[in-house]
Amino acid sequence: MSDTKQTAPGCPMHAPAPTADTEWHGAQMDFSKDMSYGDYLGLNQILHAQHPLSPNHNEMLFIIQHQTSELWMKLMLHEMRAVRTHLQGGELPPAFKMLARVARIMDQLVHAWDVLATLTPPEYTAIRPYLGASSGFQSYQYREIEFILGNKNAALLNVHASTPEYPLLQEALNTPSVYDEAIRLLARNGLPISDARLHADVTRPTEADESVRNAWLEVYRDPTRYWALYELAEKLVDLETAFRFWRFRHVTTVERVIGFKTGTGGTAGVSYLRKMLDVVLFPELFALRTLL
Numbered sequence: 705m706s707d708t709k710q711t712a713p714g715c716p717m718h719a720p721a722p723t724a725d726t727e728w729h730g731a732q733m734d735f736s737k738d739m740s741y742g743d744y745l746g747l748n749q750i751l752h753a754q755h756p757l758s759p760n761h762n763e764m765l766f767i768i769q770h771q772t773s774e775l776w777m778k779l780m781l782h783e784m785r786a787v788r789t790h791l792q793g794g795e796l797p798p799a800f801k802m803l804a805r806v807a808r809i810m811d812q813l814v815h816a817w818d819v820l821a822t823l824t825p826p827e828y829t830a831i832r833p834y835l836g837a838s839s840g841f842q843s844y845q846y847r848e849i850e851f852i853l854g855n856k857n858a859a860l861l862n863v864h865a866s867t868p869e870y871p872l873l874q875e876a877l878n879t880p881s882v883y884d885e886a887i888r889l890l891a892r893n894g895l896p897i898s899d900a901r902l903h904a905d906v907t908r909p910t911e912a913d914e915s916v917r918n919a920w921l922e923v924y925r926d927p928t929r930y931w932a933l934y935e936l937a938e939k940l941v942d943l944e945t946a947f948r949f950w951r952f953r954h955v956t957t958v959e960r961v962i963g964f965k966t967g968t969g970g971t972a973g974v975s976y977l978r979k980m981l982d983v984v985l986f987p988e989l990f991a992l993r994t995l996l
């Protein structure tokens with residue numbers, strides 16, 4: 705490990721390591737040969753990846769807000785891919801554990817907007833010209849999250865054409881969503897699902913299906929008989945609810961900061977983001993509530 709250790713010259717956070725005879729409550733002090741905290745976590749890469757382009761003080765907040773969001777998104781994807789595999793295998797307890805974690809990560813991202821909301825319009829206006837045409841619209845991890853939850857849109861792949869992420873996103877588009885797998889599980893548990901739904905084009909966004917709604921309705925009318933499916937449904941509702949809050953905080957924060965300006969990504973801005981509030985990921989799980 706020692707030959708991979710790097711130093712950051714001139715950085716006060718990375719002063720020379722203390723000598724081996726320095727003692728503090730028995731703690732190991734010399735990591736010239738052993739893997740340290742920073743080595744394990746790759747902090748040299750992470751903490752040297754903030755490169756403000758403007759002279760404005762507040763750009764650091766903007767950068768770190770997005771970088772931390774992307775890290776949490778990475779974990780969400782890691783968990784959701786595993787959820788999908790567990791649903792395929794009918795292993796519900798581990799899937800529940802992971803779905804609960806994903807919903808809490810989404811909650812974390814919802815609350816993170818409180819930090820960014822301290823960025824005022826004049827502060828952001830000082831940064832915005834330096835952003836060029838870059839925009840969260842180009843976040844490939846966000847797009848993969850949308851895809852894995854079933855909000856597929858092949859046209860949006862074009863943003864990533866000729867990037868290393870393109871094949872990954874293409875695969876995400878072509879792979880059944882977590883919700884598709886939940887519906888297959890309903891069918892495997894003897895609940896009648898239409899052939900049209902079971903063989904629906906997985907590259908298209910989820911469309912409400914009557915047989916799926918009726919299947920979930922049966923689950924909700926007899927929870928004790930279908931307890932695991934009932935729990936799965938509620939976990940999915942938790943996740944969609946948290947996602948809706950995220951979208952809402954995004955659009956309200958954007959309106960607060962840039963008003964109705966056109967987005968750097970080329971969309972109309974707030975009116976585009978408001979349209980996205982109408983997206984329903986798991987339509988039947990919400991539709992059935994009116995019927996109970």
Ligand code: HEM
Pocket residue numbers: 769770773774820823828838839840841842843846954957958961962966967968969970971972973974976977980
């Ligand atoms: C001051 C802060 C922010 C502003 C003014 C802002 C503005 C916008 C605008 C106007 C759009 C529409 C696309 C465009 O034309 O650019 C957008 C999309 C997007 N933003 Fe932000 N945003 C902010 C912060 C964030 C943060 C912190 C994230 C977290 C990663 C984020 C993630 C996204 C994503 C994923 C999209 C695409 C949404 C979709 O297509 O449904 N944004 N943003």
Ligand SMILES: N[C@@H](CC(=O)c1ccccc1NC=O)C(=O)O
Pocket residue numbers: 770832835838839840841962966967968969
């Ligand atoms: N679309 C934003 C720019 C923006 O927010 C942004 C730019 C670069 C990196 C991340 C961003 N955040 C989310 O869209 C705007 O129109 O001001």
